[in-house]
Structure formats: structure tokens, C-alpha cells
Amino acid sequence: MAKLPSVGKKSAQRLAFHFLSQTQDVVDQLAETMVRTRRNIRYCDTCFNISLSERCHICSDAGRDEHVLCVVSEPRDVFSVERTHHYHGHYHVLGGLISPLDGIHPEVLRIQELVERLRSGTFTEIILAINPTVEGDATLLYLNSVLASFQIKTTKLAYGLPMGGDIEYADELTLQQAFHGRTGI
Amino acid sequence: MAKLPSVGKKSAQRLAFHFLSQTQDVVDQLAETMVRTRRNIRYCDTCFNISLSERCHICSDAGRDEHVLCVVSEPRDVFSVERTHHYHGHYHVLGGLISPLDGIHPEVLRIQELVERLRSGTFTEIILAINPTVEGDATLLYLNSVLASFQIKTTKLAYGLPMGGDIEYADELTLQQAFHGRTGI
Numbered sequence: 001m002a003k004l005p006s007v008g009k010k011s012a013q014r015l016a017f018h019f020l021s022q023t024q025d026v027v028d029q030l031a032e033t034m035v036r037t038r039r040n041i042r043y044c045d046t047c048f049n050i051s052l053s054e055r056c057h058i059c060s061d062a063g064r065d066e067h068v069l070c071v072v073s074e075p076r077d078v079f080s081v082e083r084t085h086h087y088h089g090h091y092h093v094l095g096g097l098i099s100p101l102d103g104i105h106p107e108v109l110r111i112q113e114l115v116e117r118l119r120s121g122t123f124t125e126i127i128l129a130i131n132p133t134v135e136g137d138a139t140l141l142y143l144n145s146v147l148a149s150f151q152i153k154t155t156k157l158a159y160g161l162p163m164g165g166d167i168e169y170a171d172e173l174t175l176q177q178a179f180h181g182r183t184g185i
Numbered sequence: 186m187a188k189l190p191s192v193g194k195k196s197a198q199r200l201a202f203h204f205l206s207q208t209q210d211v212v213d214q215l216a217e218t219m220v221r222t223r224r225n226i227r228y229c230d231t232c233f234n235i236s237l238s239e240r241c242h243i244c245s246d247a248g249r250d251e252h253v254l255c256v257v258s259e260p261r262d263v264f265s266v267e268r269t270h271h272y273h274g275h276y277h278v279l280g281g282l283i284s285p286l287d288g289i290h291p292e293v294l295r296i297q298e299l300v301e302r303l304r305s306g307t308f309t310e311i312i313l314a315i316n317p318t319v320e321g322d323a324t325l326l327y328l329n330s331v332l333a334s335f336q337i338k339t340t341k342l343a344y345g346l347p348m349g350g351d352i353e354y355a356d357e358l359t360l361q362q363a364f365h366g367r368t369g370i
Contacts, residue, residue, distance in 0.1 A: 072352070073352075074353075076353050077352045077353060080352050080353050080355065080360060081352070081360065081364075083357050083360075084357045084360045084361040084364065085357075086361045086364060086365075087364055127364070127367055128370070129352060129363075129364075130352075131346075131350065131351050131352055132346050132347075132348050132349060132350060133349055133350075133351075140370070144370050153369070154369070154370050155367040155368060155369055155370065156367060156368060156370050157345060157346055157352075157360075157363035157364065157366075157367055158343055158344065158345030158346070158362065158363045158364075158365070158366030158367055158368060159343065159345045159346050159347075159348060159363075160342060160343030160344045160345040160346075160347075160362075160366070161316075161317050161342055161343070161344050161345075161347070162317075162344075162345075162346070162347050162350070162355070162356070162359040163317050163344060163356065163358040163359045163362055164317060164318055164356075164358070165316065165317060165318075165347070166316050166318075167257070167258075167262045167265050167266070167314060167315075167316055167342075168259075168261050168262060168265050170265065170347070171347070171348065171349075172268050172269045172270075173269075173348040173349070174347040174348045175265060175266065175268075175269045175342075176269040176271045177343065177345075177348055178314075178342035178343045178344075179266075179269065179271060179272055179312070179314075179342060179343075180271075180343070181342075181343030181345070181366070181368065182312055182340040182341060182342055182343055183340060183341060183343060183366065184338065184339070184340055185313070185325070185329050185339050185340065185341055
């Protein structure tokens with residue numbers, strides 16, 4: 001249990017004692033659900049989001065905008081963007097960000113698959129929804145050079161003050177970006 | 186001591202005992218500095234930032250760009266923006282944000298003074314560096330209607346992902362704004 005993310009020694013012990021206090025049925029059910037979920041979940045053949053079938057529910061949804069493609073690092077980012085309820089296009093999951101120190105080179109990511117989708121696709125805008133971190137910036141730069149030949153409008157997310165935030169508590173770099181990206185009213 | 190901001194009962198007691206353990210000289214000096222600072226600090230007659238004289242060091246600095254005016258809520262915001270080392274224009278401190286529930290109406294803020302500065306000034310851009318909160322939005326709207334008659338370019342700070350942040354942990358509203366304000370690469 002202690003090997004799980006954000007579960008330390010003490011939490012692990014608490015979890016273990018919790019399972020012991022439950023009936024056998026409850027534990028059996030949880031264990032079976034875990035095994036079944038792990039077995040049935042796969043990656044979508046098109047966008048590489050997690051999926052129950054060859055094509056995920058977003059890729060097979062005819063109601064979505066087939067002209068916009070949002071490129072993200074991980075499946076969890078798809079869930080984050082979906083929670084905003086304001087994006088209705090398609091996704092492409094890279095499976096990570098470029099980080100040579102961790103051995104993650106561009107070839108490891110699903111960039112070739114992205115290029116192939118763009119070649120055969122109807123996309124008129126690609127939104128790079130990549131984290132504003134060192135690895136994210138490296139990936140953004142690389143993607144931009146790869147996508148340059150496609151003549152498709154390429155955008156990145158706005159950087160600036162988080163909503164509800166406070167200028168006083170914003171770090172220098174964020175405040176600098178907020179000034180740099182200031183918009184007309 | 187417990188009346189100070191972010192000082193609870195326990196911290197107050199710790200501070201009190203700390204003073205008792207110091208020599209009389211140290212305590213005298215601290216007390217005198219506090220009294221002298223409070224007596225000497227005043228508001229700048231021009232921008233209403235805190236100042237040691239009628240005109241603060243920013244207003245009297247001939248090296249600053251006299252064409253750009255950054256409107257902020259509180260003097261502490263001036264310090265935050267200065268820390269970025271990327272803004273070289275002048276400031277105007279409103280002294281708060283519109284919040285009718287707290288009795289802060291537009292007349293209480295230094296908006297009339299702002300209008301007078303704009304009338305006699307050389308400003309070609311006004312940057313409203315106002316917190317992205319409910320009170321901030323109300324103030325932004327009000328200022329925008331007041332400034333509309335001036336034909337001066339008015340901008341607000343960019344809203345979006347904070348630098349080094351993670352899409353996964355961004356709240357829905359911030360991520361929505363990051364999509365809305367996406368920029369070409």
C-alpha cells in the first residue's frame with residue numbers, strides 16, 4: 001500500500017486496517033473492480049486517451065467539432081479540459097513531455113501519430129494545451145517546428161493570473177506574463 | 186500582539202516572551218523605528234503610493250516611461266509589479282476595489298484623481314492591473330466606462346495558467362480563460 005502515490009507509511013497502515021475491518025465481500029469486490037478496470041481500459045487508437053474500446057467516446061462522438069484539435073500531455077489533462085465544458089473539439093494525447101534528463105525524447109511521444117492525423121484530417125486549428133513548465137516549453141518548441149510545415153493555425157493556452165487570484169501573491173514570472181499578454185478591454 | 190494580522194494567540198505569546206528576553210535597547214529601537222516610520226510615511230500626491238515625500242520615488246523618476254500608466258488597487262500591488270523588473274511606466278493606486286457590501290463605492294476610490302491625471306497627462310496606454318476577483322471585475326467594468334471618453338488604449342492583465350503550473354490542478358474557470366485567451370505561436 002505504501003507504494004501507491006501520495007500514500008505514506010502511516011496512511012498505508014490505516015488503509016490496511018480499514019480493509020481488515022471490512023467484510024470479505026467488500027474487499028473482494030474492490031479487488032475485482034481494480035483487476036477488471038485495469039484489464040478493460042486501453043488507449044484509444046486515434047487520440048491515445050484512455051478508452052474502453054478501439055475508439056474512445058470523444059473520438060466517436062459525431063457532435064464534436066472536427067476542425068479543432070487539442071494536444072495534451074496526459075489522459076488526465078483531457079479530463080481537466082472536459083471539466084471546463086467549453087471545449088468541443090478533439091484531442092491528441094502525447095503520452096508525456098520532452099525531458100531528455102528523464103530519457104523522454106520526442107520519438108517516445110506520439111508526435112508521429114499526430115503528424116499522420118494532421119495529414120489526413122480536417123483540422124483548421126491546433127491548440128497546444130501544454131503545462132507552462134520547462135518540459136512543457138521544450139515540447140511546445142519542438143511541436144511548433146514539426147507543425148510549421150502544415151500551415152494550420154497553432155495556438156497555445158494563455159498564461160497569466162489564475163482566476164480569483166491576487167496580484168500580491170502572484171510570482172514574478174506569472175505577473176510578467178500577465179503584463180506581456182495583456183489584452184484590450 | 187494578537188491583534189496583528191496572521192498573529193494568533195500562541196504566536197502573540199511567543200513574540201511577547203521574545204521581547205522580554207531582549208535587552209531594553211533592542212526593544213526601544215524597534216518601537217522607535219515603528220513610530221518614526223508610521224509618522225514619516227505618507228501617500229504620494231500624484232499616484233497615492235506610499236512615499237516619504239510629496240512625490241514618491243517612482244513619480245519623480247525621470248527615467249520612467251511617462252506614456253504608460255498602471256492602475257492598481259493597493260500600494261502592495263506596486264511592489265509586486267516592481268518585483269517583475271519588466272514594467273517601467275507610472276502607477277495610480279486606487280486605494281481599494283469596488284465592493285458595495287463592504288461600503289466601498291466608486292466615490293471612495295481615487296478615480297476622480299485618476300481622471301484628472303489622464304486629462305493633463307501624456308498617457309497613451311492604461312494598464313488595469315486589477316485582481317481577477319468579483320470586486321476586481323466590478324472595478325474593471327466601472328473604470329472602463331469612465332475611461333471610455335478618453336480614447337486612450339486600455340488593457341487588462343492576461344488571465345490564464347500561472348507559470349510552472351499544471352493543467353491538471355488548474356481550476357475550471359482558469360483553464361476556461363486560458364483557452365479563451367489562447368495566443369498564436
